[in-house]
Amino acid sequence: MTQDTVASMPAATARVVAINEDVVTIELDDDATGCLIKNEVVYICPPSSVDRPRTLLKAEVLSVKGNEAEAQVYEDTRNVGVGDPVIQSGQQLTVELGPGLLGQVYDGLQNPLPRLLETGGTFLQRGLEVRALDDRHEWSFEARVRSGDEVMPGDTLGVVQEGRFSHRIFVPFALQGTFSVAWIQAGSFTIDTVVARLTDEAGNEHPITMTQRWPVRHPLSQELVSLGRAERRYPEAPLTTTLRLIDTFFPIAKGGTACIPGPFGAGKTVLQNLISRYSDVDIVIIVACGERAGEVVETITEFPQLADPHTGGSLMDRTIIVCNTSSMPVAAREASIHTGTTLGEYYRQMGYDVLLIADSTSRWAQAMRETSGRLEEIPGEEAFPAYLESSIRKLYERAGILDMHGGQCGSLTLIGTVSPAGGNFEEPVTQGTLNTVKTFLGLSYDRAYKRFYPAVDPLISWSRYPEQLSGWFRRTMGEHWQADVDRLKALLHEGDEIERMMQVTGEEGISDADFLSQQKATLVDMVYLQQDAFDKVDASTSLNRQKAAMALLTRIVDAPLSFGGKQDIRDVFTRLTDLFRNLNYAEFESDNYWKIRHSIDELLKQYAREASRTAAYPASTP
Numbered sequence: 001m002t003q004d005t006v007a008s009m010p011a012a013t014a015r016v017v018a019i020n021e022d023v024v025t026i027e028l029d030d031d032a033t034g035c036l037i038k039n040e041v042v043y044i045c046p047p048s049s050v051d052r053p054r055t056l057l058k059a060e061v062l063s064v065k066g067n068e069a070e071a072q073v074y075e076d077t078r079n080v081g082v083g084d085p086v087i088q089s090g091q092q093l094t095v096e097l098g099p100g101l102l103g104q105v106y107d108g109l110q111n112p113l114p115r116l117l118e119t120g121g122t123f124l125q126r127g128l129e130v131r132a133l134d135d136r137h138e139w140s141f142e143a144r145v146r147s148g149d150e151v152m153p154g155d156t157l158g159v160v161q162e163g164r165f166s167h168r169i170f171v172p173f174a175l176q177g178t179f180s181v182a183w184i185q186a187g188s189f190t191i192d193t194v195v196a197r198l199t200d201e202a203g204n205e206h207p208i209t210m211t212q213r214w215p216v217r218h219p220l221s222q223e224l225v226s227l228g229r230a231e232r233r234y235p236e237a238p239l240t241t242t243l244r245l246i247d248t249f250f251p252i253a254k255g256g257t258a259c260i261p262g263p264f265g266a267g268k269t270v271l272q273n274l275i276s277r278y279s280d281v282d283i284v285i286i287v288a289c290g291e292r293a294g295e296v297v298e299t300i301t302e303f304p305q306l307a308d309p310h311t312g313g314s315l316m317d318r319t320i321i322v323c324n325t326s327s328m329p330v331a332a333r334e335a336s337i338h339t340g341t342t343l344g345e346y347y348r349q350m351g352y353d354v355l356l357i358a359d360s361t362s363r364w365a366q367a368m369r370e371t372s373g374r375l376e377e378i379p380g381e382e383a384f385p386a387y388l389e390s391s392i393r394k395l396y397e398r399a400g401i402l403d404m405h406g407g408q409c410g411s412l413t414l415i416g417t418v419s420p421a422g423g424n425f426e427e428p429v430t431q432g433t434l435n436t437v438k439t440f441l442g443l444s445y446d447r448a449y450k451r452f453y454p455a456v457d458p459l460i461s462w463s464r465y466p467e468q469l470s471g472w473f474r475r476t477m478g479e480h481w482q483a484d485v486d487r488l489k490a491l492l493h494e495g496d497e498i499e500r501m502m503q504v505t506g507e508e509g510i511s512d513a514d515f516l517s518q519q520k521a522t523l524v525d526m527v528y529l530q531q532d533a534f535d536k537v538d539a540s541t542s543l544n545r546q547k548a549a550m551a552l553l554t555r556i557v558d559a560p561l562s563f564g565g566k567q568d569i570r571d572v573f574t575r576l577t578d579l580f581r582n583l584n585y586a587e588f589e590s591d592n593y594w595k596i597r598h599s600i601d602e603l604l605k606q607y608a609r610e611a612s613r614t615a616a617y618p619a620s621t622p
Helices: 001-007 113-120 220-226 244-249 267-280 293-305 330-349 361-374 390-397 428-434 444-447 470-477 481-505 512-529 543-558 566-585 591-616
Strands: 014-020 023-028 042-043 057-065 067-074 085-092 094-097 139-144 156-163 165-170 179-184 187-189 197-198 205-208 214-215 228-231 257-261 284-289 319-325 353-359 400-404 408-417
Touching: 001 014, 042 067, 042 267, 042 390, 067 330, 085 214, 085 408, 094 330, 113 179, 156 179, 205 330, 220 228, 220 330, 244 481, 244 543, 257 267, 257 428, 267 284, 267 293, 267 353, 267 408, 284 293, 284 330, 284 361, 293 319, 319 330, 330 353, 330 390, 330 400, 330 408, 330 543, 361 390, 361 408, 361 428, 390 408, 400 470, 408 428, 470 481, 470 543, 481 512, 512 543, 512 566, 543 591
Parallel strands: 257 408, 284 319, 284 353, 353 408
Antiparallel strands: 014 023, 014 085, 023 067, 042 057, 042 085, 057 067, 094 214, 139 156, 139 187, 156 165, 179 197, 197 205, 228 400, 400 408
């Protein structure tokens, strides 16, 4: 925060009376004329010195008790002392919404990190705030309404081109009532230029720029839905990730919710990169809410280098990154996920499909636990706050599909990764998330150790969306698609049971029929559930190719084949596995693809003929 900003702030109305790490207790100077409000942003003013200029430390009121309140500070509280003045802003924690958000890397309070580097150097300075949007860049504004038109909050006044996206400039969502457009202009302007003036029913005039602010803890769509300006819609189509295991076995609805829990080293980062890169969405928002600094640095350095498979440009052209490392104050870590969700809601309001990936919600929950402990609240399981599951539900409920009054329809899909200690899925954050989301992709360290990627365990993962999306799958993938998927799921479970039996009795302790079922299950796992993230062909599998692969796979599994014993079964399925893998690496419907398909067909015909001869001339019984 600059010295000019400090000088322009209002006078202090409260003071610090107690400090507990980053939670401070403040008290009004005069409770007869002032008041404290929950979630209000306040500024702590530690004393200045010759070598330390005056700074304002941003904080948020957590609870109010009479003329006292507990506030969490978003900065390091060193040098803060009892009696330090407190300035009230009268506003909740908000984000700035407008053109220029795409391609940015923000902290949890929407400070752009590259501009923080320019302003304050490599090490972040306390109390330093930088505006979220560039106020020097000019945008070409095209008006969509005329003078005299009547508009309401959430209506589109005009558009600007943000990269390849048409960025809608809305009537501010915080306004209420019906307005008349008194004046509007088109042209190239900065975000602070007044582009329109609206007149309310009382005759008051409201200047409109290309930006507005919105509180992060309040769902942006809530007011519009209550006023009938938007309507929540039931998801009817899946989010196509081009990952076979997800799209086929454990689909996520577009506008739905999912979680990816797993221990350290199970491949969460690679999986979320693949989902964000190849999913059929317009906007991607990555929220690193408290991960280790090394992982966050990897995210913000790798994403600009990733190619967008939809456009060929940089993936960052349609991505926003909000990041806070585990070493940052817990308050900023806790706020970051709300900041990212609000940005996602904003682009959904424009009619875009938005994907938000939160990595990881465990760190977010741990930040809430630390704050709750300092507030001396009654703890729940494992010292997490008693309202943990309620907070998780409120977060995921912000996902969904919205039909807007202007005719546009947008979606916000929310996927949260969870980092349970020791891979224990019974801990409170994982369980609270599983009770909320509709797709669970459980990562397994054992599968990752065996180099099975993605390391999603098909025996514990699930999705509640297949029935909801059944109409879409019948129309797009065929009448028997879901029945085939269910049969392969059952085969995987059967193969696992036989595998466990073999570990006790050996191969000699099971029948040839059981060994054949185990080999079929292994084939499904090896050639369909696994996918090479570093192969340019196999990294992404279109729905058409998934449909073709499933048809071939079910034909192999259902074929009436005959074998001369377990070694014969093993040899044939080893050959089938090698051929199918090579098929996955071949360009779809290329000459090489059809050549490999022919080899698989010939192998099946060979053993099908033997099965026919065996059926025609059965061996005589002794």
